[in-house]
Amino acid sequence: MSHVIEINNLVKRYNDLLALDHFNLTVEEGEILGLLGPNGSGKTTTINCILSLLTYDKGSIKVFGQEMKPNSYDLKKDIGVVMQDVAVFDELTVYENIDYFCGLYIKDKSLRKQYVEETIDFVELSDFRKFKPKKLSGGLLRRLNIACGIAHKPKLIFFDEPTVAVDPQSRNKILDGIKDLNKKGATIIYTSHYMEEIEQxxxxxxxxxxxxxIAAGTKEELKAMIHKTEKIQIEVFDLETNLLEEIKSLKYFENATYKNNVLNVSFKGGRNNLAHVMNVLSDHSGHLGRIYSEHPTLNDVFLEITGTELRDYA
Known part of the structure; x- marks a missing residue:
């Protein structure tokens, strides 16, 4: 695979604030890269530097193997951007909006018409082509926003929080559409605070x-980096003290509590921990109730790596 984006030692300052500190990033052709971070971590600054919307103090950025500059229109025509804030014209219809944004890159009228029609079908807005944005629901408006960003069939697409404030049905439709774009060859950079979307x-x-x-890898690789790897909860009535001590002696054991007939056990490694706990409890004379095992989520990874304190930025 070739590098679609190469960032080397990128430094960006806002007066005394160091927004990007020798940041490095490569994005491979055909991947969906999730870009995560707390508020103020530098995600938006990174994207704006890649798009050459911001100047930077040091470093280099290449897109499709070429240096990215403000006037790199030959590169920008192959890039699509779908930002968190909906950016469409209220006075134009759905069709007219998509046609306008597509026309920024596709000058041939017949080809542009083909692209617009294909995009309307792709985001399933055919029944709303004559509607103006103010008459659209939140989910439909988000899909229009996406359509305006992808109508020119870009090879590289940035999605910045594209599912904010939409219902679950609309969210699923948007995520399915992003998967389809990737299957058709688009390389995608995706930012979101919805960790389940990133995992999906x-x-x-x-x-x-x-x-x-501060961390990079597949979701499985990231989950392997953190301290806790499995949490087990079992309803156990009248648990004997000797059995609790035996559980504490299991390999990879980290912590255990027993309160109100509920046993909570966490492990920091290993596999089949639940089976080992149940093997200990097999000799328990009391009654066992609900059994629940939870492996770490991406949210656990994010909080352990970045911390749990609130981030307040002006």
Whole structure:
């Protein structure tokens, strides 16, 4: 695979604030890269630098193997951007909006018409082509926003929080559409605070904080980095003390509590931990109730790596 994006030692300052601190990133052709980080971590600054919407103090950015500059229109025509804030014209219809944004890159009228029609079908807005944005629901408006960003069939697409404030049905439709775009060959960079979306979509994930990449890998690789790997909860009535001590002696054991007939056990490694706990409890004379095992989520990874304190930025 070839590098669609190459960022080397990128530095960006806002006066005394170091927004990007020698940041490095490569994006491979055909992948969906999840870009995560707390508020103020540098995600948006990174994207704006890639798009050459911001100047930077040091480093280099290449897109499709070429240096990215403000006037790199030959590169920008192959890039689509779908930002969190909906950016369409209220006075234009659905069709007219998509046609306008597509026309920024596709000058041939017949080809543009073909692309617009294909995009309307893709986002399933055929029944709303004559509607103006103010008459659309939140989910339909999001799909229009996406259509305007992808109508020119870009090879590289940035999605910044595209499912904010939409219902679950619309969210699923949007995520399915992004998967389809990737299957058709688009390389995608996706940012979201919805960790389940990142897990569902992304083949690789970068976690940023304080302008740096602090963790990178597949979701499985990231989950293997953190301390806790499995949490087990079992309803156990009248658990004998000796059995609790035996559970505490299991390999990879980290912590256990027993309160109100509920046993909580966490492990920091290993496999089949639940089976080992149940083997200990097989000699228990009391009654066992609900059994629940939870492996770490991407949200667990994110909080352990970046911390749990609130981030307040002006």
């Amino acid at each position: 979509l992304c083949s690789r994930i970068i976690i940023m904080d304080k302008g740096k990449s």
